[in-house]
Amino acid sequence: MDPVRRPDIRPVASFDVIITGRGLAGTVLSETLQERGLRVRVFDMPRTGRSSHVAGGLVNPIVLRRAQPSWRASTMLAIAGAFYRELEQRYDERFWHPVNMAIIFPTTKDAGIWRLHVRDPLLRRLIEEGPEADPTIEGLERPYGHGIVNRCARLDLPRMLDAHRERWLGSGALVERTVEDNDIIHEEGGVRIGEDSAPMLVRCEGPFARIDGLSQVRGDMLTVRIPGLRLKSVVHRGVFLIPLGEDRYRVGSTFEWNDVWTGPTAEARRWLLDQVERMTGRSAEVEEHSAGVRPTSRDRRPLLGRIAQHAAVFNGLGSRGVMLAPWCAQHLADHVLDGVPLDPEVDVARFAS
Numbered sequence: 631m632d633p634v635r636r637p638d639i640r641p642v643a644s645f646d647v648i649i650t651g652r653g654l655a656g657t658v659l660s661e662t663l664q665e666r667g668l669r670v671r672v673f674d675m676p677r678t679g680r681s682s683h684v685a686g687g688l689v690n691p692i693v694l695r696r697a698q699p700s701w702r703a704s705t706m707l708a709i710a711g712a713f714y715r716e717l718e719q720r721y722d723e724r725f726w727h728p729v730n731m732a733i734i735f736p737t738t739k740d741a742g743i744w745r746l747h748v749r750d751p752l753l754r755r756l757i758e759e760g761p762e763a764d765p766t767i768e769g770l771e772r773p774y775g776h777g778i779v780n781r782c783a784r785l786d787l788p789r790m791l792d793a794h795r796e797r798w799l800g801s802g803a804l805v806e807r808t809v810e811d812n813d814i815i816h817e818e819g820g821v822r823i824g825e826d827s828a829p830m831l832v833r834c835e836g837p838f839a840r841i842d843g844l845s846q847v848r849g850d851m852l853t854v855r856i857p858g859l860r861l862k863s864v865v866h867r868g869v870f871l872i873p874l875g876e877d878r879y880r881v882g883s884t885f886e887w888n889d890v891w892t893g894p895t896a897e898a899r900r901w902l903l904d905q906v907e908r909m910t911g912r913s914a915e916v917e918e919h920s921a922g923v924r925p926t927s928r929d930r931r932p933l934l935g936r937i938a939q940h941a942a943v944f945n946g947l948g949s950r951g952v953m954l955a956p957w958c959a960q961h962l963a964d965h966v967l968d969g970v971p972l973d974p975e976v977d978v979a980r981f982a983s
């Protein structure tokens with residue numbers, strides 16, 4: 631017998647999930663949901679100060695100040711590596727570049743502390759002493775030696791974001807427009823934005839969001855040419871120097887908690903160039919200088935979870951977004967779609983006023 635056809639009481643949702651914002655958070659979430667077979671609509675309008683288009687794309691599992699693993703480093707690394715490699719296959723492009731990081735010790739005391747940490751069982755798989763002759767950082771002065779952080783990577787964010795934009799625009803799933811708060815209509819059973827409706831909206835609006843607990847930190851970043859310097863490892867001494875190949879490097883970054891929306895500043899540029907000169911003994915030609923605003927949180931943990939019956943947030947990726955985003959997307963999807971309890975450490979409700 632045919633199923634009884636009832637007149638529709640509610641309009642049928644055109645999508646399963648609507649996402650606002652397509653930086654790293656929106657990109658990773660949209661791919662995660664689509665892989666689960668869901669119909670996803672993404673709205674995004676590039677805004678000055680957005681973070682992902684400026685970021686260095688570095689994955690570093692160590693908090694260098696304290697020489698400790700970053701929050702849940704092993705889990706985050708494993709999930710991130712698997713996610714981006716799978717994405718590479720889907721797009722038939724290369725985004726994920728495993729690389730080591732050399733930490734140049736500024737003093738003999740720092741070298742001694744590192745040697746102690748290398749013996750720590752928690753760190754043993756992540757860090758080691760640098761060999762005296764290291765061809766990956768040839769030409770760098772290091773009177774006190776260097777340490778190595780293993781299992782780092784560089785995600786080619788510009789390439790990944792461009793590839794995603796092209797595909798999602800091409801399929802009509804991405805609409806480039808700003809969504810104002812009053813464009814979002816909360817209805818019984820879901821939300822509506824213009825013609826599109828879905829039972830769930832996820833706001834991935836980065837530093838532009840207005841949610842309790844979110845704070846903004848500006849960072850300046852340079853792309854430079856340093857002819858003749860042939861680094862193969864990422865190098866850290868005060869700043870990160872990230873090799874891109876063909877004498878090009880990314881240099882970053884600064885941390886500024888005040889006046890975050892100023893855009894790139896001459897002061898930050900000078901400081902970054904001074905750091906490069908001190909590290910390499912060479913001067914750099916600047917190809918590009920940009921600034922973005924990191925969406926961070928007071929306790930340096932992501933901000934995930936529901937903000938209304940049919941709306942959630944995915945934010946607070948801070949300065950380690952590349953490593954955290956794939957786990958966050960999976961966890962948020964498990965929570966809002968399958969009812970898996972939210973990990974209290976990332977629950978946006980912890981800051982609710």
Ligand SMILES: Cc1cc2nc3c(=O)[nH]c(=O)nc-3n(C[C@H](O)[C@H](O)[C@H](O)COP(=O)(O)OP(=O)(O)OC[C@H]3O[C@@H](n4cnc5c(N)ncnc54)[C@H](O)[C@@H]3O)c2cc1C
Nearest residue numbers: 651653654655675677681682686687688809836849951952
């Ligand atoms: C200088 C610098 C260097 C960094 N380096 C690294 C690094 O090496 N490694 C690392 O892991 N992380 C790094 N980060 C951090 C990383 O950039 C962030 O963690 C991450 O990119 C945040 O992504 P997001 O999607 O939350 O925000 P964003 O990238 O800012 O994306 C938000 C998007 O939403 C859009 N949007 C917002 N509101 C609306 C609306 N109402 N309607 C439509 N569109 C909207 C915005 O225009 C934007 O496109 C760095 C950050 C900076 C600033």
